[in-house]
Amino acid sequence: MSSDFSDPGDSSNRVVCEVYWYIAAMSAQRHTLTALLAAPPALRSDIVRLAYTSLRHSPLGLHRSIATGLRERAHQHPLYKLRNRRAFHTIHRRAAHLDIPPPAPHPAPPAPPSATTTTPPSPPRPRAARLLFTTLLLTTTFLASFAMAALPAAETINGFVSPPTDAETLTLYHPSTPLATEINTHLTSHPLAIRLRAQPGWTESRPHLKIPPAMRPHNLTGGTLLGEGKIAVPPLTFQDATAELPELVQLSYLGEALCGHPGIIHGGLLATLLDEGLARACFPALPNKVGVTASLKIDYRVPCPAGSYVVLRAQTTKVEGRKAWVKGWIEVLGEDGGEGVKVVEAEALFIEPRGAKSMARVYSTQ
Structure with missing residues (x-):
């Protein structure tokens, strides 16, 4: 039998067959365990030790391999995917019907007490006042810089225009x-x-x-x-x-x-x-x-x-x-x-x- 099925019905039959095979394997294991329990103690100990130390003959290993294969095949089946989608939408419809509120956010921890009291921010000054203050500041800075730069030249010009008198030069x-x-x-x-x-x-x-x-x-x-x-x-x-x-x-x-x-x-x-x-x-x-x-x-x-x-x-x-x-x-x-x-x-x-x-x-x- 091929492992790839394009038809959902064929895939369903394959899964059913694999389930029956799994049940048969488990039944064979139960009969084996019944016969094992009826065997003499010395023979039973040797059989159990041999079975559980060999992965190939171990009933536990056989059970795990069969179960793992069935789960992988079932998850890939279209009916399984369709069932999961339907279950997802059903859960959301029921939650909306019952009007379950969303979980409330955790409250923020209280702020630690401050040693100083915060003063409320001062209201912004009008734009015209800010413009006037900036203009006055820039004008004052420019005039002060110009005066400092022009001071030596002003002293020189004043010395030429108003030179000291003869009597003043003696001092x-x-x-x-x-x-x-x-x-x-x-x-x-x-x-x-x-x-x-x-x-x-x-x-x-x-x-x-x-x-x-x-x-x-x-x-x-x-x-x-x-x-x-x-x-x-x-x-x-x-x-x-x-x-x-x-x-x-x-x-x-x-x-x-x-x-x-x-x-x-x-x-x-x-x-x-x-x-x-x-x-x-x-x-x-x-x-x-x-x-x-x-x-x-x-x-x-x-x-x-x-x-x-x-x-x-x-x-x-x-x-x-x-x-x-x-x-x-x-x-x-x-x-x-x-x-x-x-x-x-x-x-x-x-x-x-x-x-x-x-x-x-x-x-x-x-």
């Missing part, structure tokens, strides 16, 4: 080393300085301190050349600015770091001091108090020793409109205010530029 310098203190004291208390300070119409100042602090590192004589070993202290300047042909006297100290040859002050530095000193002497005579160098002639007389106190003297000789001619020299500072040895002489022509009107307050000598 802006504070020596930072004992050597600078000694040099500054020698310049301010020298007999020549005392005599010029007492002359009517003459003013005393430190003009390099009119340059805003932020710009001094970018200025040659007002920043780069100032310091220990160089121009040790800002030059002390006396000027007769009210005269028709103004004059200027400037006292300085030139350190060892300004040399060309060892122990000799560089000639280029002396030329720079003359260029600025002669220009500053004639500025009050020009219409807008400022000019640029048109020509500069220099004659070097003797070497200028390093570590010397020097005096620059300048005299305006002629003024024509926007032009001014000036002569001057640098000498070693003599004792008791007397004249010292001239180391270099110069003559120069300065012309006021056409756009000088806008530069008047920046470079004003008043």
